[in-house]
Amino acid sequence: MKVTTQNKINEWLAGFLQKSVVIAPVETEGKFVYRQIEEYSQIAWDFERTDMPPKTAVFPMTEPILYIEQGSKTILKNPPLPKNKIVFGVRPCDARSMLALDALFINKEPIDPQYAHHRESVTLIGLSCPQMWDSCFCTVVGGAPNSTDGLDILITKVGDHYAVQTFTEKGTELTDKLISEEKDLAIPKPVLTENLPTLQKSGEWMELFNNIFWEELSQSCISCRACSFVCPTCRCFDVRDELTAFRPGVKEFERLRAWDSCTAAGYRRIAGGHNPRDTQNKRLRNRFYCKFAYYPDDFGPLGCVGCGRCIDACPAGINILEVITRVEQMTEREKVNG
Amino acid sequence: MLEEMNILTNPNLATITGITDLATNIKLVQVQLDDPGVRKNFKYSPGQFAEVSVFGVGESPFGLASSSDRGDTIEFAVNRVGTLTEALFRLDIGDQVGVRGPLGHGFPMEDFKGNNILILGGGIGGAPLRPIIQTIFDHRKDYGKVTILWAARSPDLLVFTNEYDEWRSQPDVALHLTVDKATEGWQHDEGLITALIEKSKPSPENTITVTCGPPIMIKFAMLTLEKMGFQPKQNWVTLEAKMKCGVGKCGRCNMGGVFVCTDGPVFCFEEVKQFLESFV
Numbered sequence: 001m002k003v004t005t006q007n008k009i010n011e012w013l014a015g016f017l018q019k020s021v022v023i024a025p026v027e028t029e030g031k032f033v034y035r036q037i038e039e040y041s042q043i044a045w046d047f048e049r050t051d052m053p054p055k056t057a058v059f060p061m062t063e064p065i066l067y068i069e070q071g072s073k074t075i076l077k078n079p080p081l082p083k084n085k086i087v088f089g090v091r092p093c094d095a096r097s098m099l100a101l102d103a104l105f106i107n108k109e110p111i112d113p114q115y116a117h118h119r120e121s122v123t124l125i126g127l128s129c130p131q132m133w134d135s136c137f138c139t140v141v142g143g144a145p146n147s148t149d150g151l152d153i154l155i156t157k158v159g160d161h162y163a164v165q166t167f168t169e170k171g172t173e174l175t176d177k178l179i180s181e182e183k184d185l186a187i188p189k190p191v192l193t194e195n196l197p198t199l200q201k202s203g204e205w206m207e208l209f210n211n212i213f214w215e216e217l218s219q220s221c222i223s224c225r226a227c228s229f230v231c232p233t234c235r236c237f238d239v240r241d242e243l244t245a246f247r248p249g250v251k252e253f254e255r256l257r258a259w260d261s262c263t264a265a266g267y268r269r270i271a272g273g274h275n276p277r278d279t280q281n282k283r284l285r286n287r288f289y290c291k292f293a294y295y296p297d298d299f300g301p302l303g304c305v306g307c308g309r310c311i312d313a314c315p316a317g318i319n320i321l322e323v324i325t326r327v328e329q330m331t332e333r334e335k336v337n338g
Numbered sequence: 339m340l341e342e343m344n345i346l347t348n349p350n351l352a353t354i355t356g357i358t359d360l361a362t363n364i365k366l367v368q369v370q371l372d373d374p375g376v377r378k379n380f381k382y383s384p385g386q387f388a389e390v391s392v393f394g395v396g397e398s399p400f401g402l403a404s405s406s407d408r409g410d411t412i413e414f415a416v417n418r419v420g421t422l423t424e425a426l427f428r429l430d431i432g433d434q435v436g437v438r439g440p441l442g443h444g445f446p447m448e449d450f451k452g453n454n455i456l457i458l459g460g461g462i463g464g465a466p467l468r469p470i471i472q473t474i475f476d477h478r479k480d481y482g483k484v485t486i487l488w489a490a491r492s493p494d495l496l497v498f499t500n501e502y503d504e505w506r507s508q509p510d511v512a513l514h515l516t517v518d519k520a521t522e523g524w525q526h527d528e529g530l531i532t533a534l535i536e537k538s539k540p541s542p543e544n545t546i547t548v549t550c551g552p553p554i555m556i557k558f559a560m561l562t563l564e565k566m567g568f569q570p571k572q573n574w575v576t577l578e579a580k581m582k583c584g585v586g587k588c589g590r591c592n593m594g595g596v597f598v599c600t601d602g603p604v605f606c607f608e609e610v611k612q613f614l615e616s617f618v
Contacts, residue, residue, distance in 0.1 A: 065347040068393045074351055074434050078344065110585055113344050236589035239582045241394050253394045255347070262589065270580045271398075271420025274553060276593075286592075294595035 001185040003161040004178050012178045013040040016086050023057055024088040025050050034087070043089065048133040049307060053094050053232035057087045058118040059101060065114060066255035068241070082118050086174075088125045093138045093305040095124050095150035097232030103299040104235060123170050128156035131191035135308030137321050140199050143305055145190035156187050163187050197325040199302075202293035204331045209289070213326060218284040220316035221263065227287070227310035227318075228261030233295075233303050236260045236267075262286050288323055346585050349391045349436025350376050354429055355411060362494040363418045364462055365427060366403070368411050369435060380437075381406045383444030384469035385576050385604040389584045390414065391436030395425040399581045399599070401466030401550075402440065405473055412437065415465035415497060441584045442603045445548065445574060447473055453546045454482035458559050460489045460531055460551020464497045466576050467550050475508050484511045485540060489531035489551070491518045514538060531555060532562045542567040550576045557614060560607055570608035577603050577610070 004012075016022050017038065024043045026035045032047040034054045067077040098119070105115040129136075129145035138144060148154050152171030156163045163185055166172040228234040238260040245252035260267065263283045269275040277283045295303030304320070311319050356368035371377040382388075382402050391397040398420075404413035416426050429435070447470070455474060459467045474481045486505060490496045496515065506513050516527035516534040527534055531551070540547075547568060549559050556575055563573055579591035579598040586600035593613040596602070602610075 066349075070393055074393060076348065076351070076436075078347065105587060108586070110345050112346050112587055114347070235587075237582070237587075239397065239588070241391075241396050243394060251394060255397075257588075260588075260590075267590065268580050270578065271423060272417070276553070276579070289594075290589070290592070294592060297595045 001183055001187070002164045002175070002179045002181075003158075003183045003185055004155075004164055004180045005161060008178060008180050009155070009162060010040045013043070013088065015177065021083050021085045022088060023054065023085055034089075045089075048129075049091060049136065049309065050094075051309070051312075052230060053097065053307070053309065054087050054090050054124075055094070055097060055101070055232045057085055057122050058098060058115060059235060062256050062258040063114070064254040065239070065257050068253040068255060069250065070253070071250040079114070082121045085122045086125065087122050088127075090124045090126045090151065091129060091307070092126055092145060092147035092149070092151070092154075093136075093143050093307045094232050095126055096138075096143050096147060096301075096305045097150075097307075098124065099150040100233045100295070100299075100301040100303060100305065101235055103301050104295075108299060123152045123174060124150065125171075125174075126151040126154040128154055128187075129190055130157065130188070132193040133308070135311040135321075136193060136306060137196055137308060137324075138306035139192055140196050140321070140324060141302050141304050141306040145192070146187070158185050158187055161185065197321070197328045199292065199324055200327050200331050202297050205289060205293040205327060207334065208327060208330055209285070211330065213330065214285040214288075215281045217318065217323065218280040221280045221284045221318060222316055223263050223265050223280065223283065224315060225261035225263055226313040226315065227320075228263060229259060230309040230313045232305060232307055232309070233291070234259075234261065236262055262290065284318070288320070291320075292324075292327075345438065345441075346583055346587060349389070349397070349438040350380075352412070352435055352437045354431050354433050354435065357429065357431060360415055360497050361462075361490070361499075364495070364497060365416050365418075366413055367416055367426060367429075368404075368413050369437060370411055371437060372434075377410050380410065380412070380440070382440035384447060384473055385444035385466055386440040386442050387466070387584075387599075387603060388412070388414070388437050388439030388441060389581070390422075390426070391438070392422055392425040392429070393434075393436060396422050397436070397438070397582075398422045399441070399578075399584055401576065401603070403465040403468050405469040405476070407476060408472060415462050417462050438584065442599055443601070445470055445576075445604050450546050451477075451480040452482065453544055454541075455484050456540050456545055456547040457484070457486045458489075458531060458535070458547065458549040458551070459486070459497075460549075460555040460559075461491065461495055462497060463549075463551030463555070463576075464488060465550075467548060468498060468501075470548055471505060475505075478509060482510075482544065484508070485538060486511070486513045487516070487531055487534050487538065488513065489516045489518075489534065489555070493517050493521055493524055512538075530558070532558050535559065535562045535566070540566065542569070542572065545572060547573045548575075549573065553578075560611075560614075570611050571606055573607035575605055575607055575610070577605060579603075 027044040032050040033052045069075040105112040152168045154165045237257045268277045291303035351372040352369040360366040400414035520528040582588045584599045586597045591598040
């Protein structure tokens with residue numbers, strides 16, 4: 001087992017900081033978020049789960065997709081290629097979420113070149129979870145606190161040392177300077193939360209589409225969209241033109257894409273007023289169905305990695321794990337009743 | 339510079355060559371793509387759409403109302419109902435717009451050959467059906483009897499009125515009009531299109547139906563056709579939805595696991611019957 005120490009990790013990161021963009025978890029106003037850092041001392045090590053996912057490294061909250069200059073002629077330009085980024089301290093669930101996004105943006109035609117460039121530009125260095133935290137349910141959706149899916153490197157704390165595993169060429173090259181020694185070290189299994197429900201397959205969810213449960217659940221939803229904005233797999237986006245510069249005879253615009261959420265009241269409203277998802281019930285139901293039925297049916301992976309951030313973020317107490325549990329119960333009841 | 343292959347973000351520049359009144363609050367916009375190479379290769383089938391940009395205002399999907407077999411002028415009908423369509427209404431000949439496309443799946447005109455065709459158009463929904471009519475007329479012998487039932491809320495909302503005589507003059511073509519509310523001098527039917535369907539008693543035998551219009555009209559047209567013996571697989575629809583990316587990435591236009599922009603907007607009704615509730 002290749003191992004390293006805290007000091008060596010710090011040196012390693014310091015080395016990257018001299019020539020790369022490094023994004024890592026930092027603590028700001030009591031919350032843990034991923035930010036670009038200037039010094040390794042900024043990194044927060046004592047987080048359980050960050051409040052915002054590292055999704056922003058490949059799918060920013062807002063980003064220009066087109067630059068438009070309108071003068072006597074109209075000139076269009078694409079944004080420049082993104083810089084290479086090291087994303088440090090990625091939890092296994094968040095790494096799996098990148099794979100879920102890849103299934104849509106890269107593996108399904110047409111490829112989204114901008115997302116693909118971002119994806120190529122990042123190196124994901126994971127930090128294993130020694131246990132499942134409150135609200136976590138990664139094991140329900142095919143993940144694990146020590147999952148290696150989607151990571152270039154995974155670092156696991158074992159006593160005074162850190163075990164280092166690499167999974168890609170990029171990862172192996174980068175850990176060259178990191179390793180301090182080979183040690184006979186057993187990585188303890190992470191502590192799993194017990195008594196979690198079994199996720200039903202998309203077919204079972206579809207059977208329950210018209211169940212009154214969804215209407216009851218959505219009574220408290222206020223369409224605040226917090227669930228979508230903290231979610232590592234949500235990817236719905238809006239596109240808008242914004243004026244960025246104005247001088248005689250010339251206007252410059254940015255066409256931006258920005259995070260959006262299907263739970264927003266006007267999400268599907270077309271000009272003229274027609275809105276096929278005009279009630280909270282239809283919208284909230286769509287979000288859960290997208291994650292557990294539509295997304296896997298269309299693209300392969302589930303649209304949820306069990307990070308539990310939405311459970312913490314929802315001001316109305318709507319709990320995705322409770323939803324999964326209820327769906328399991330309702331499905332079992334159907335089977336029993338025949 | 340533009341990465342040419344980026345259909346997700348990169349529109350082609352086009353110039354407006356015509357902008358004329360089609361109906362009350364509806365204009366027909368005609369554009370030509372600026373780049374000669376792009377213009378030559380911009381081929382589309384009836385039912386496909388394009389995302390049209392008014393730079394600085396935004397981008398919206400519009401059904402292509404022309405046939406690329408007939409020339410390189412691209413036409414689409416615009417109903418003034420929102421921010422972007424308001425901006426389009428203020429444009430003039432010579433103004434530049436963006437055209438991203440062609441997007442979506444069009445009608446399978448090859449598969450329709452040999453059939454009688456029943457065309458149901460409601461309001462501006464007639465616009466994406468017009469290229470079907472044009473394609474059929476350009477290959478008249480390949481298709482059977484054509485019945486066009488054209489509807490609108492009132493006579494001033496009927497589209498392509500100046501082409502009706504030409505349509506009627508084609509062999510084995512019947513055109514019937516109906517409006518919800520007639521005005522003085524109206525000489526055709528008054529009532530919903532469902533009444534007109536029942537009145538014209540179309541035979542389901544060897545017939546394909548094609549419908550476009552407001553969601554509620556599609557719903558009731560399908561019910562009426564079913565009542566008259568049409569199987570869901572004989573009925574084709576083209577649906578509308580709020581769209582942004584137009585290529586199945588932004589997630590917005592889903593009906594269940596189906597995206598209107600990439601799996602449609604043209605659908606065999608059999609495919610989307612289960613989603614009836616979600617698009618009405």
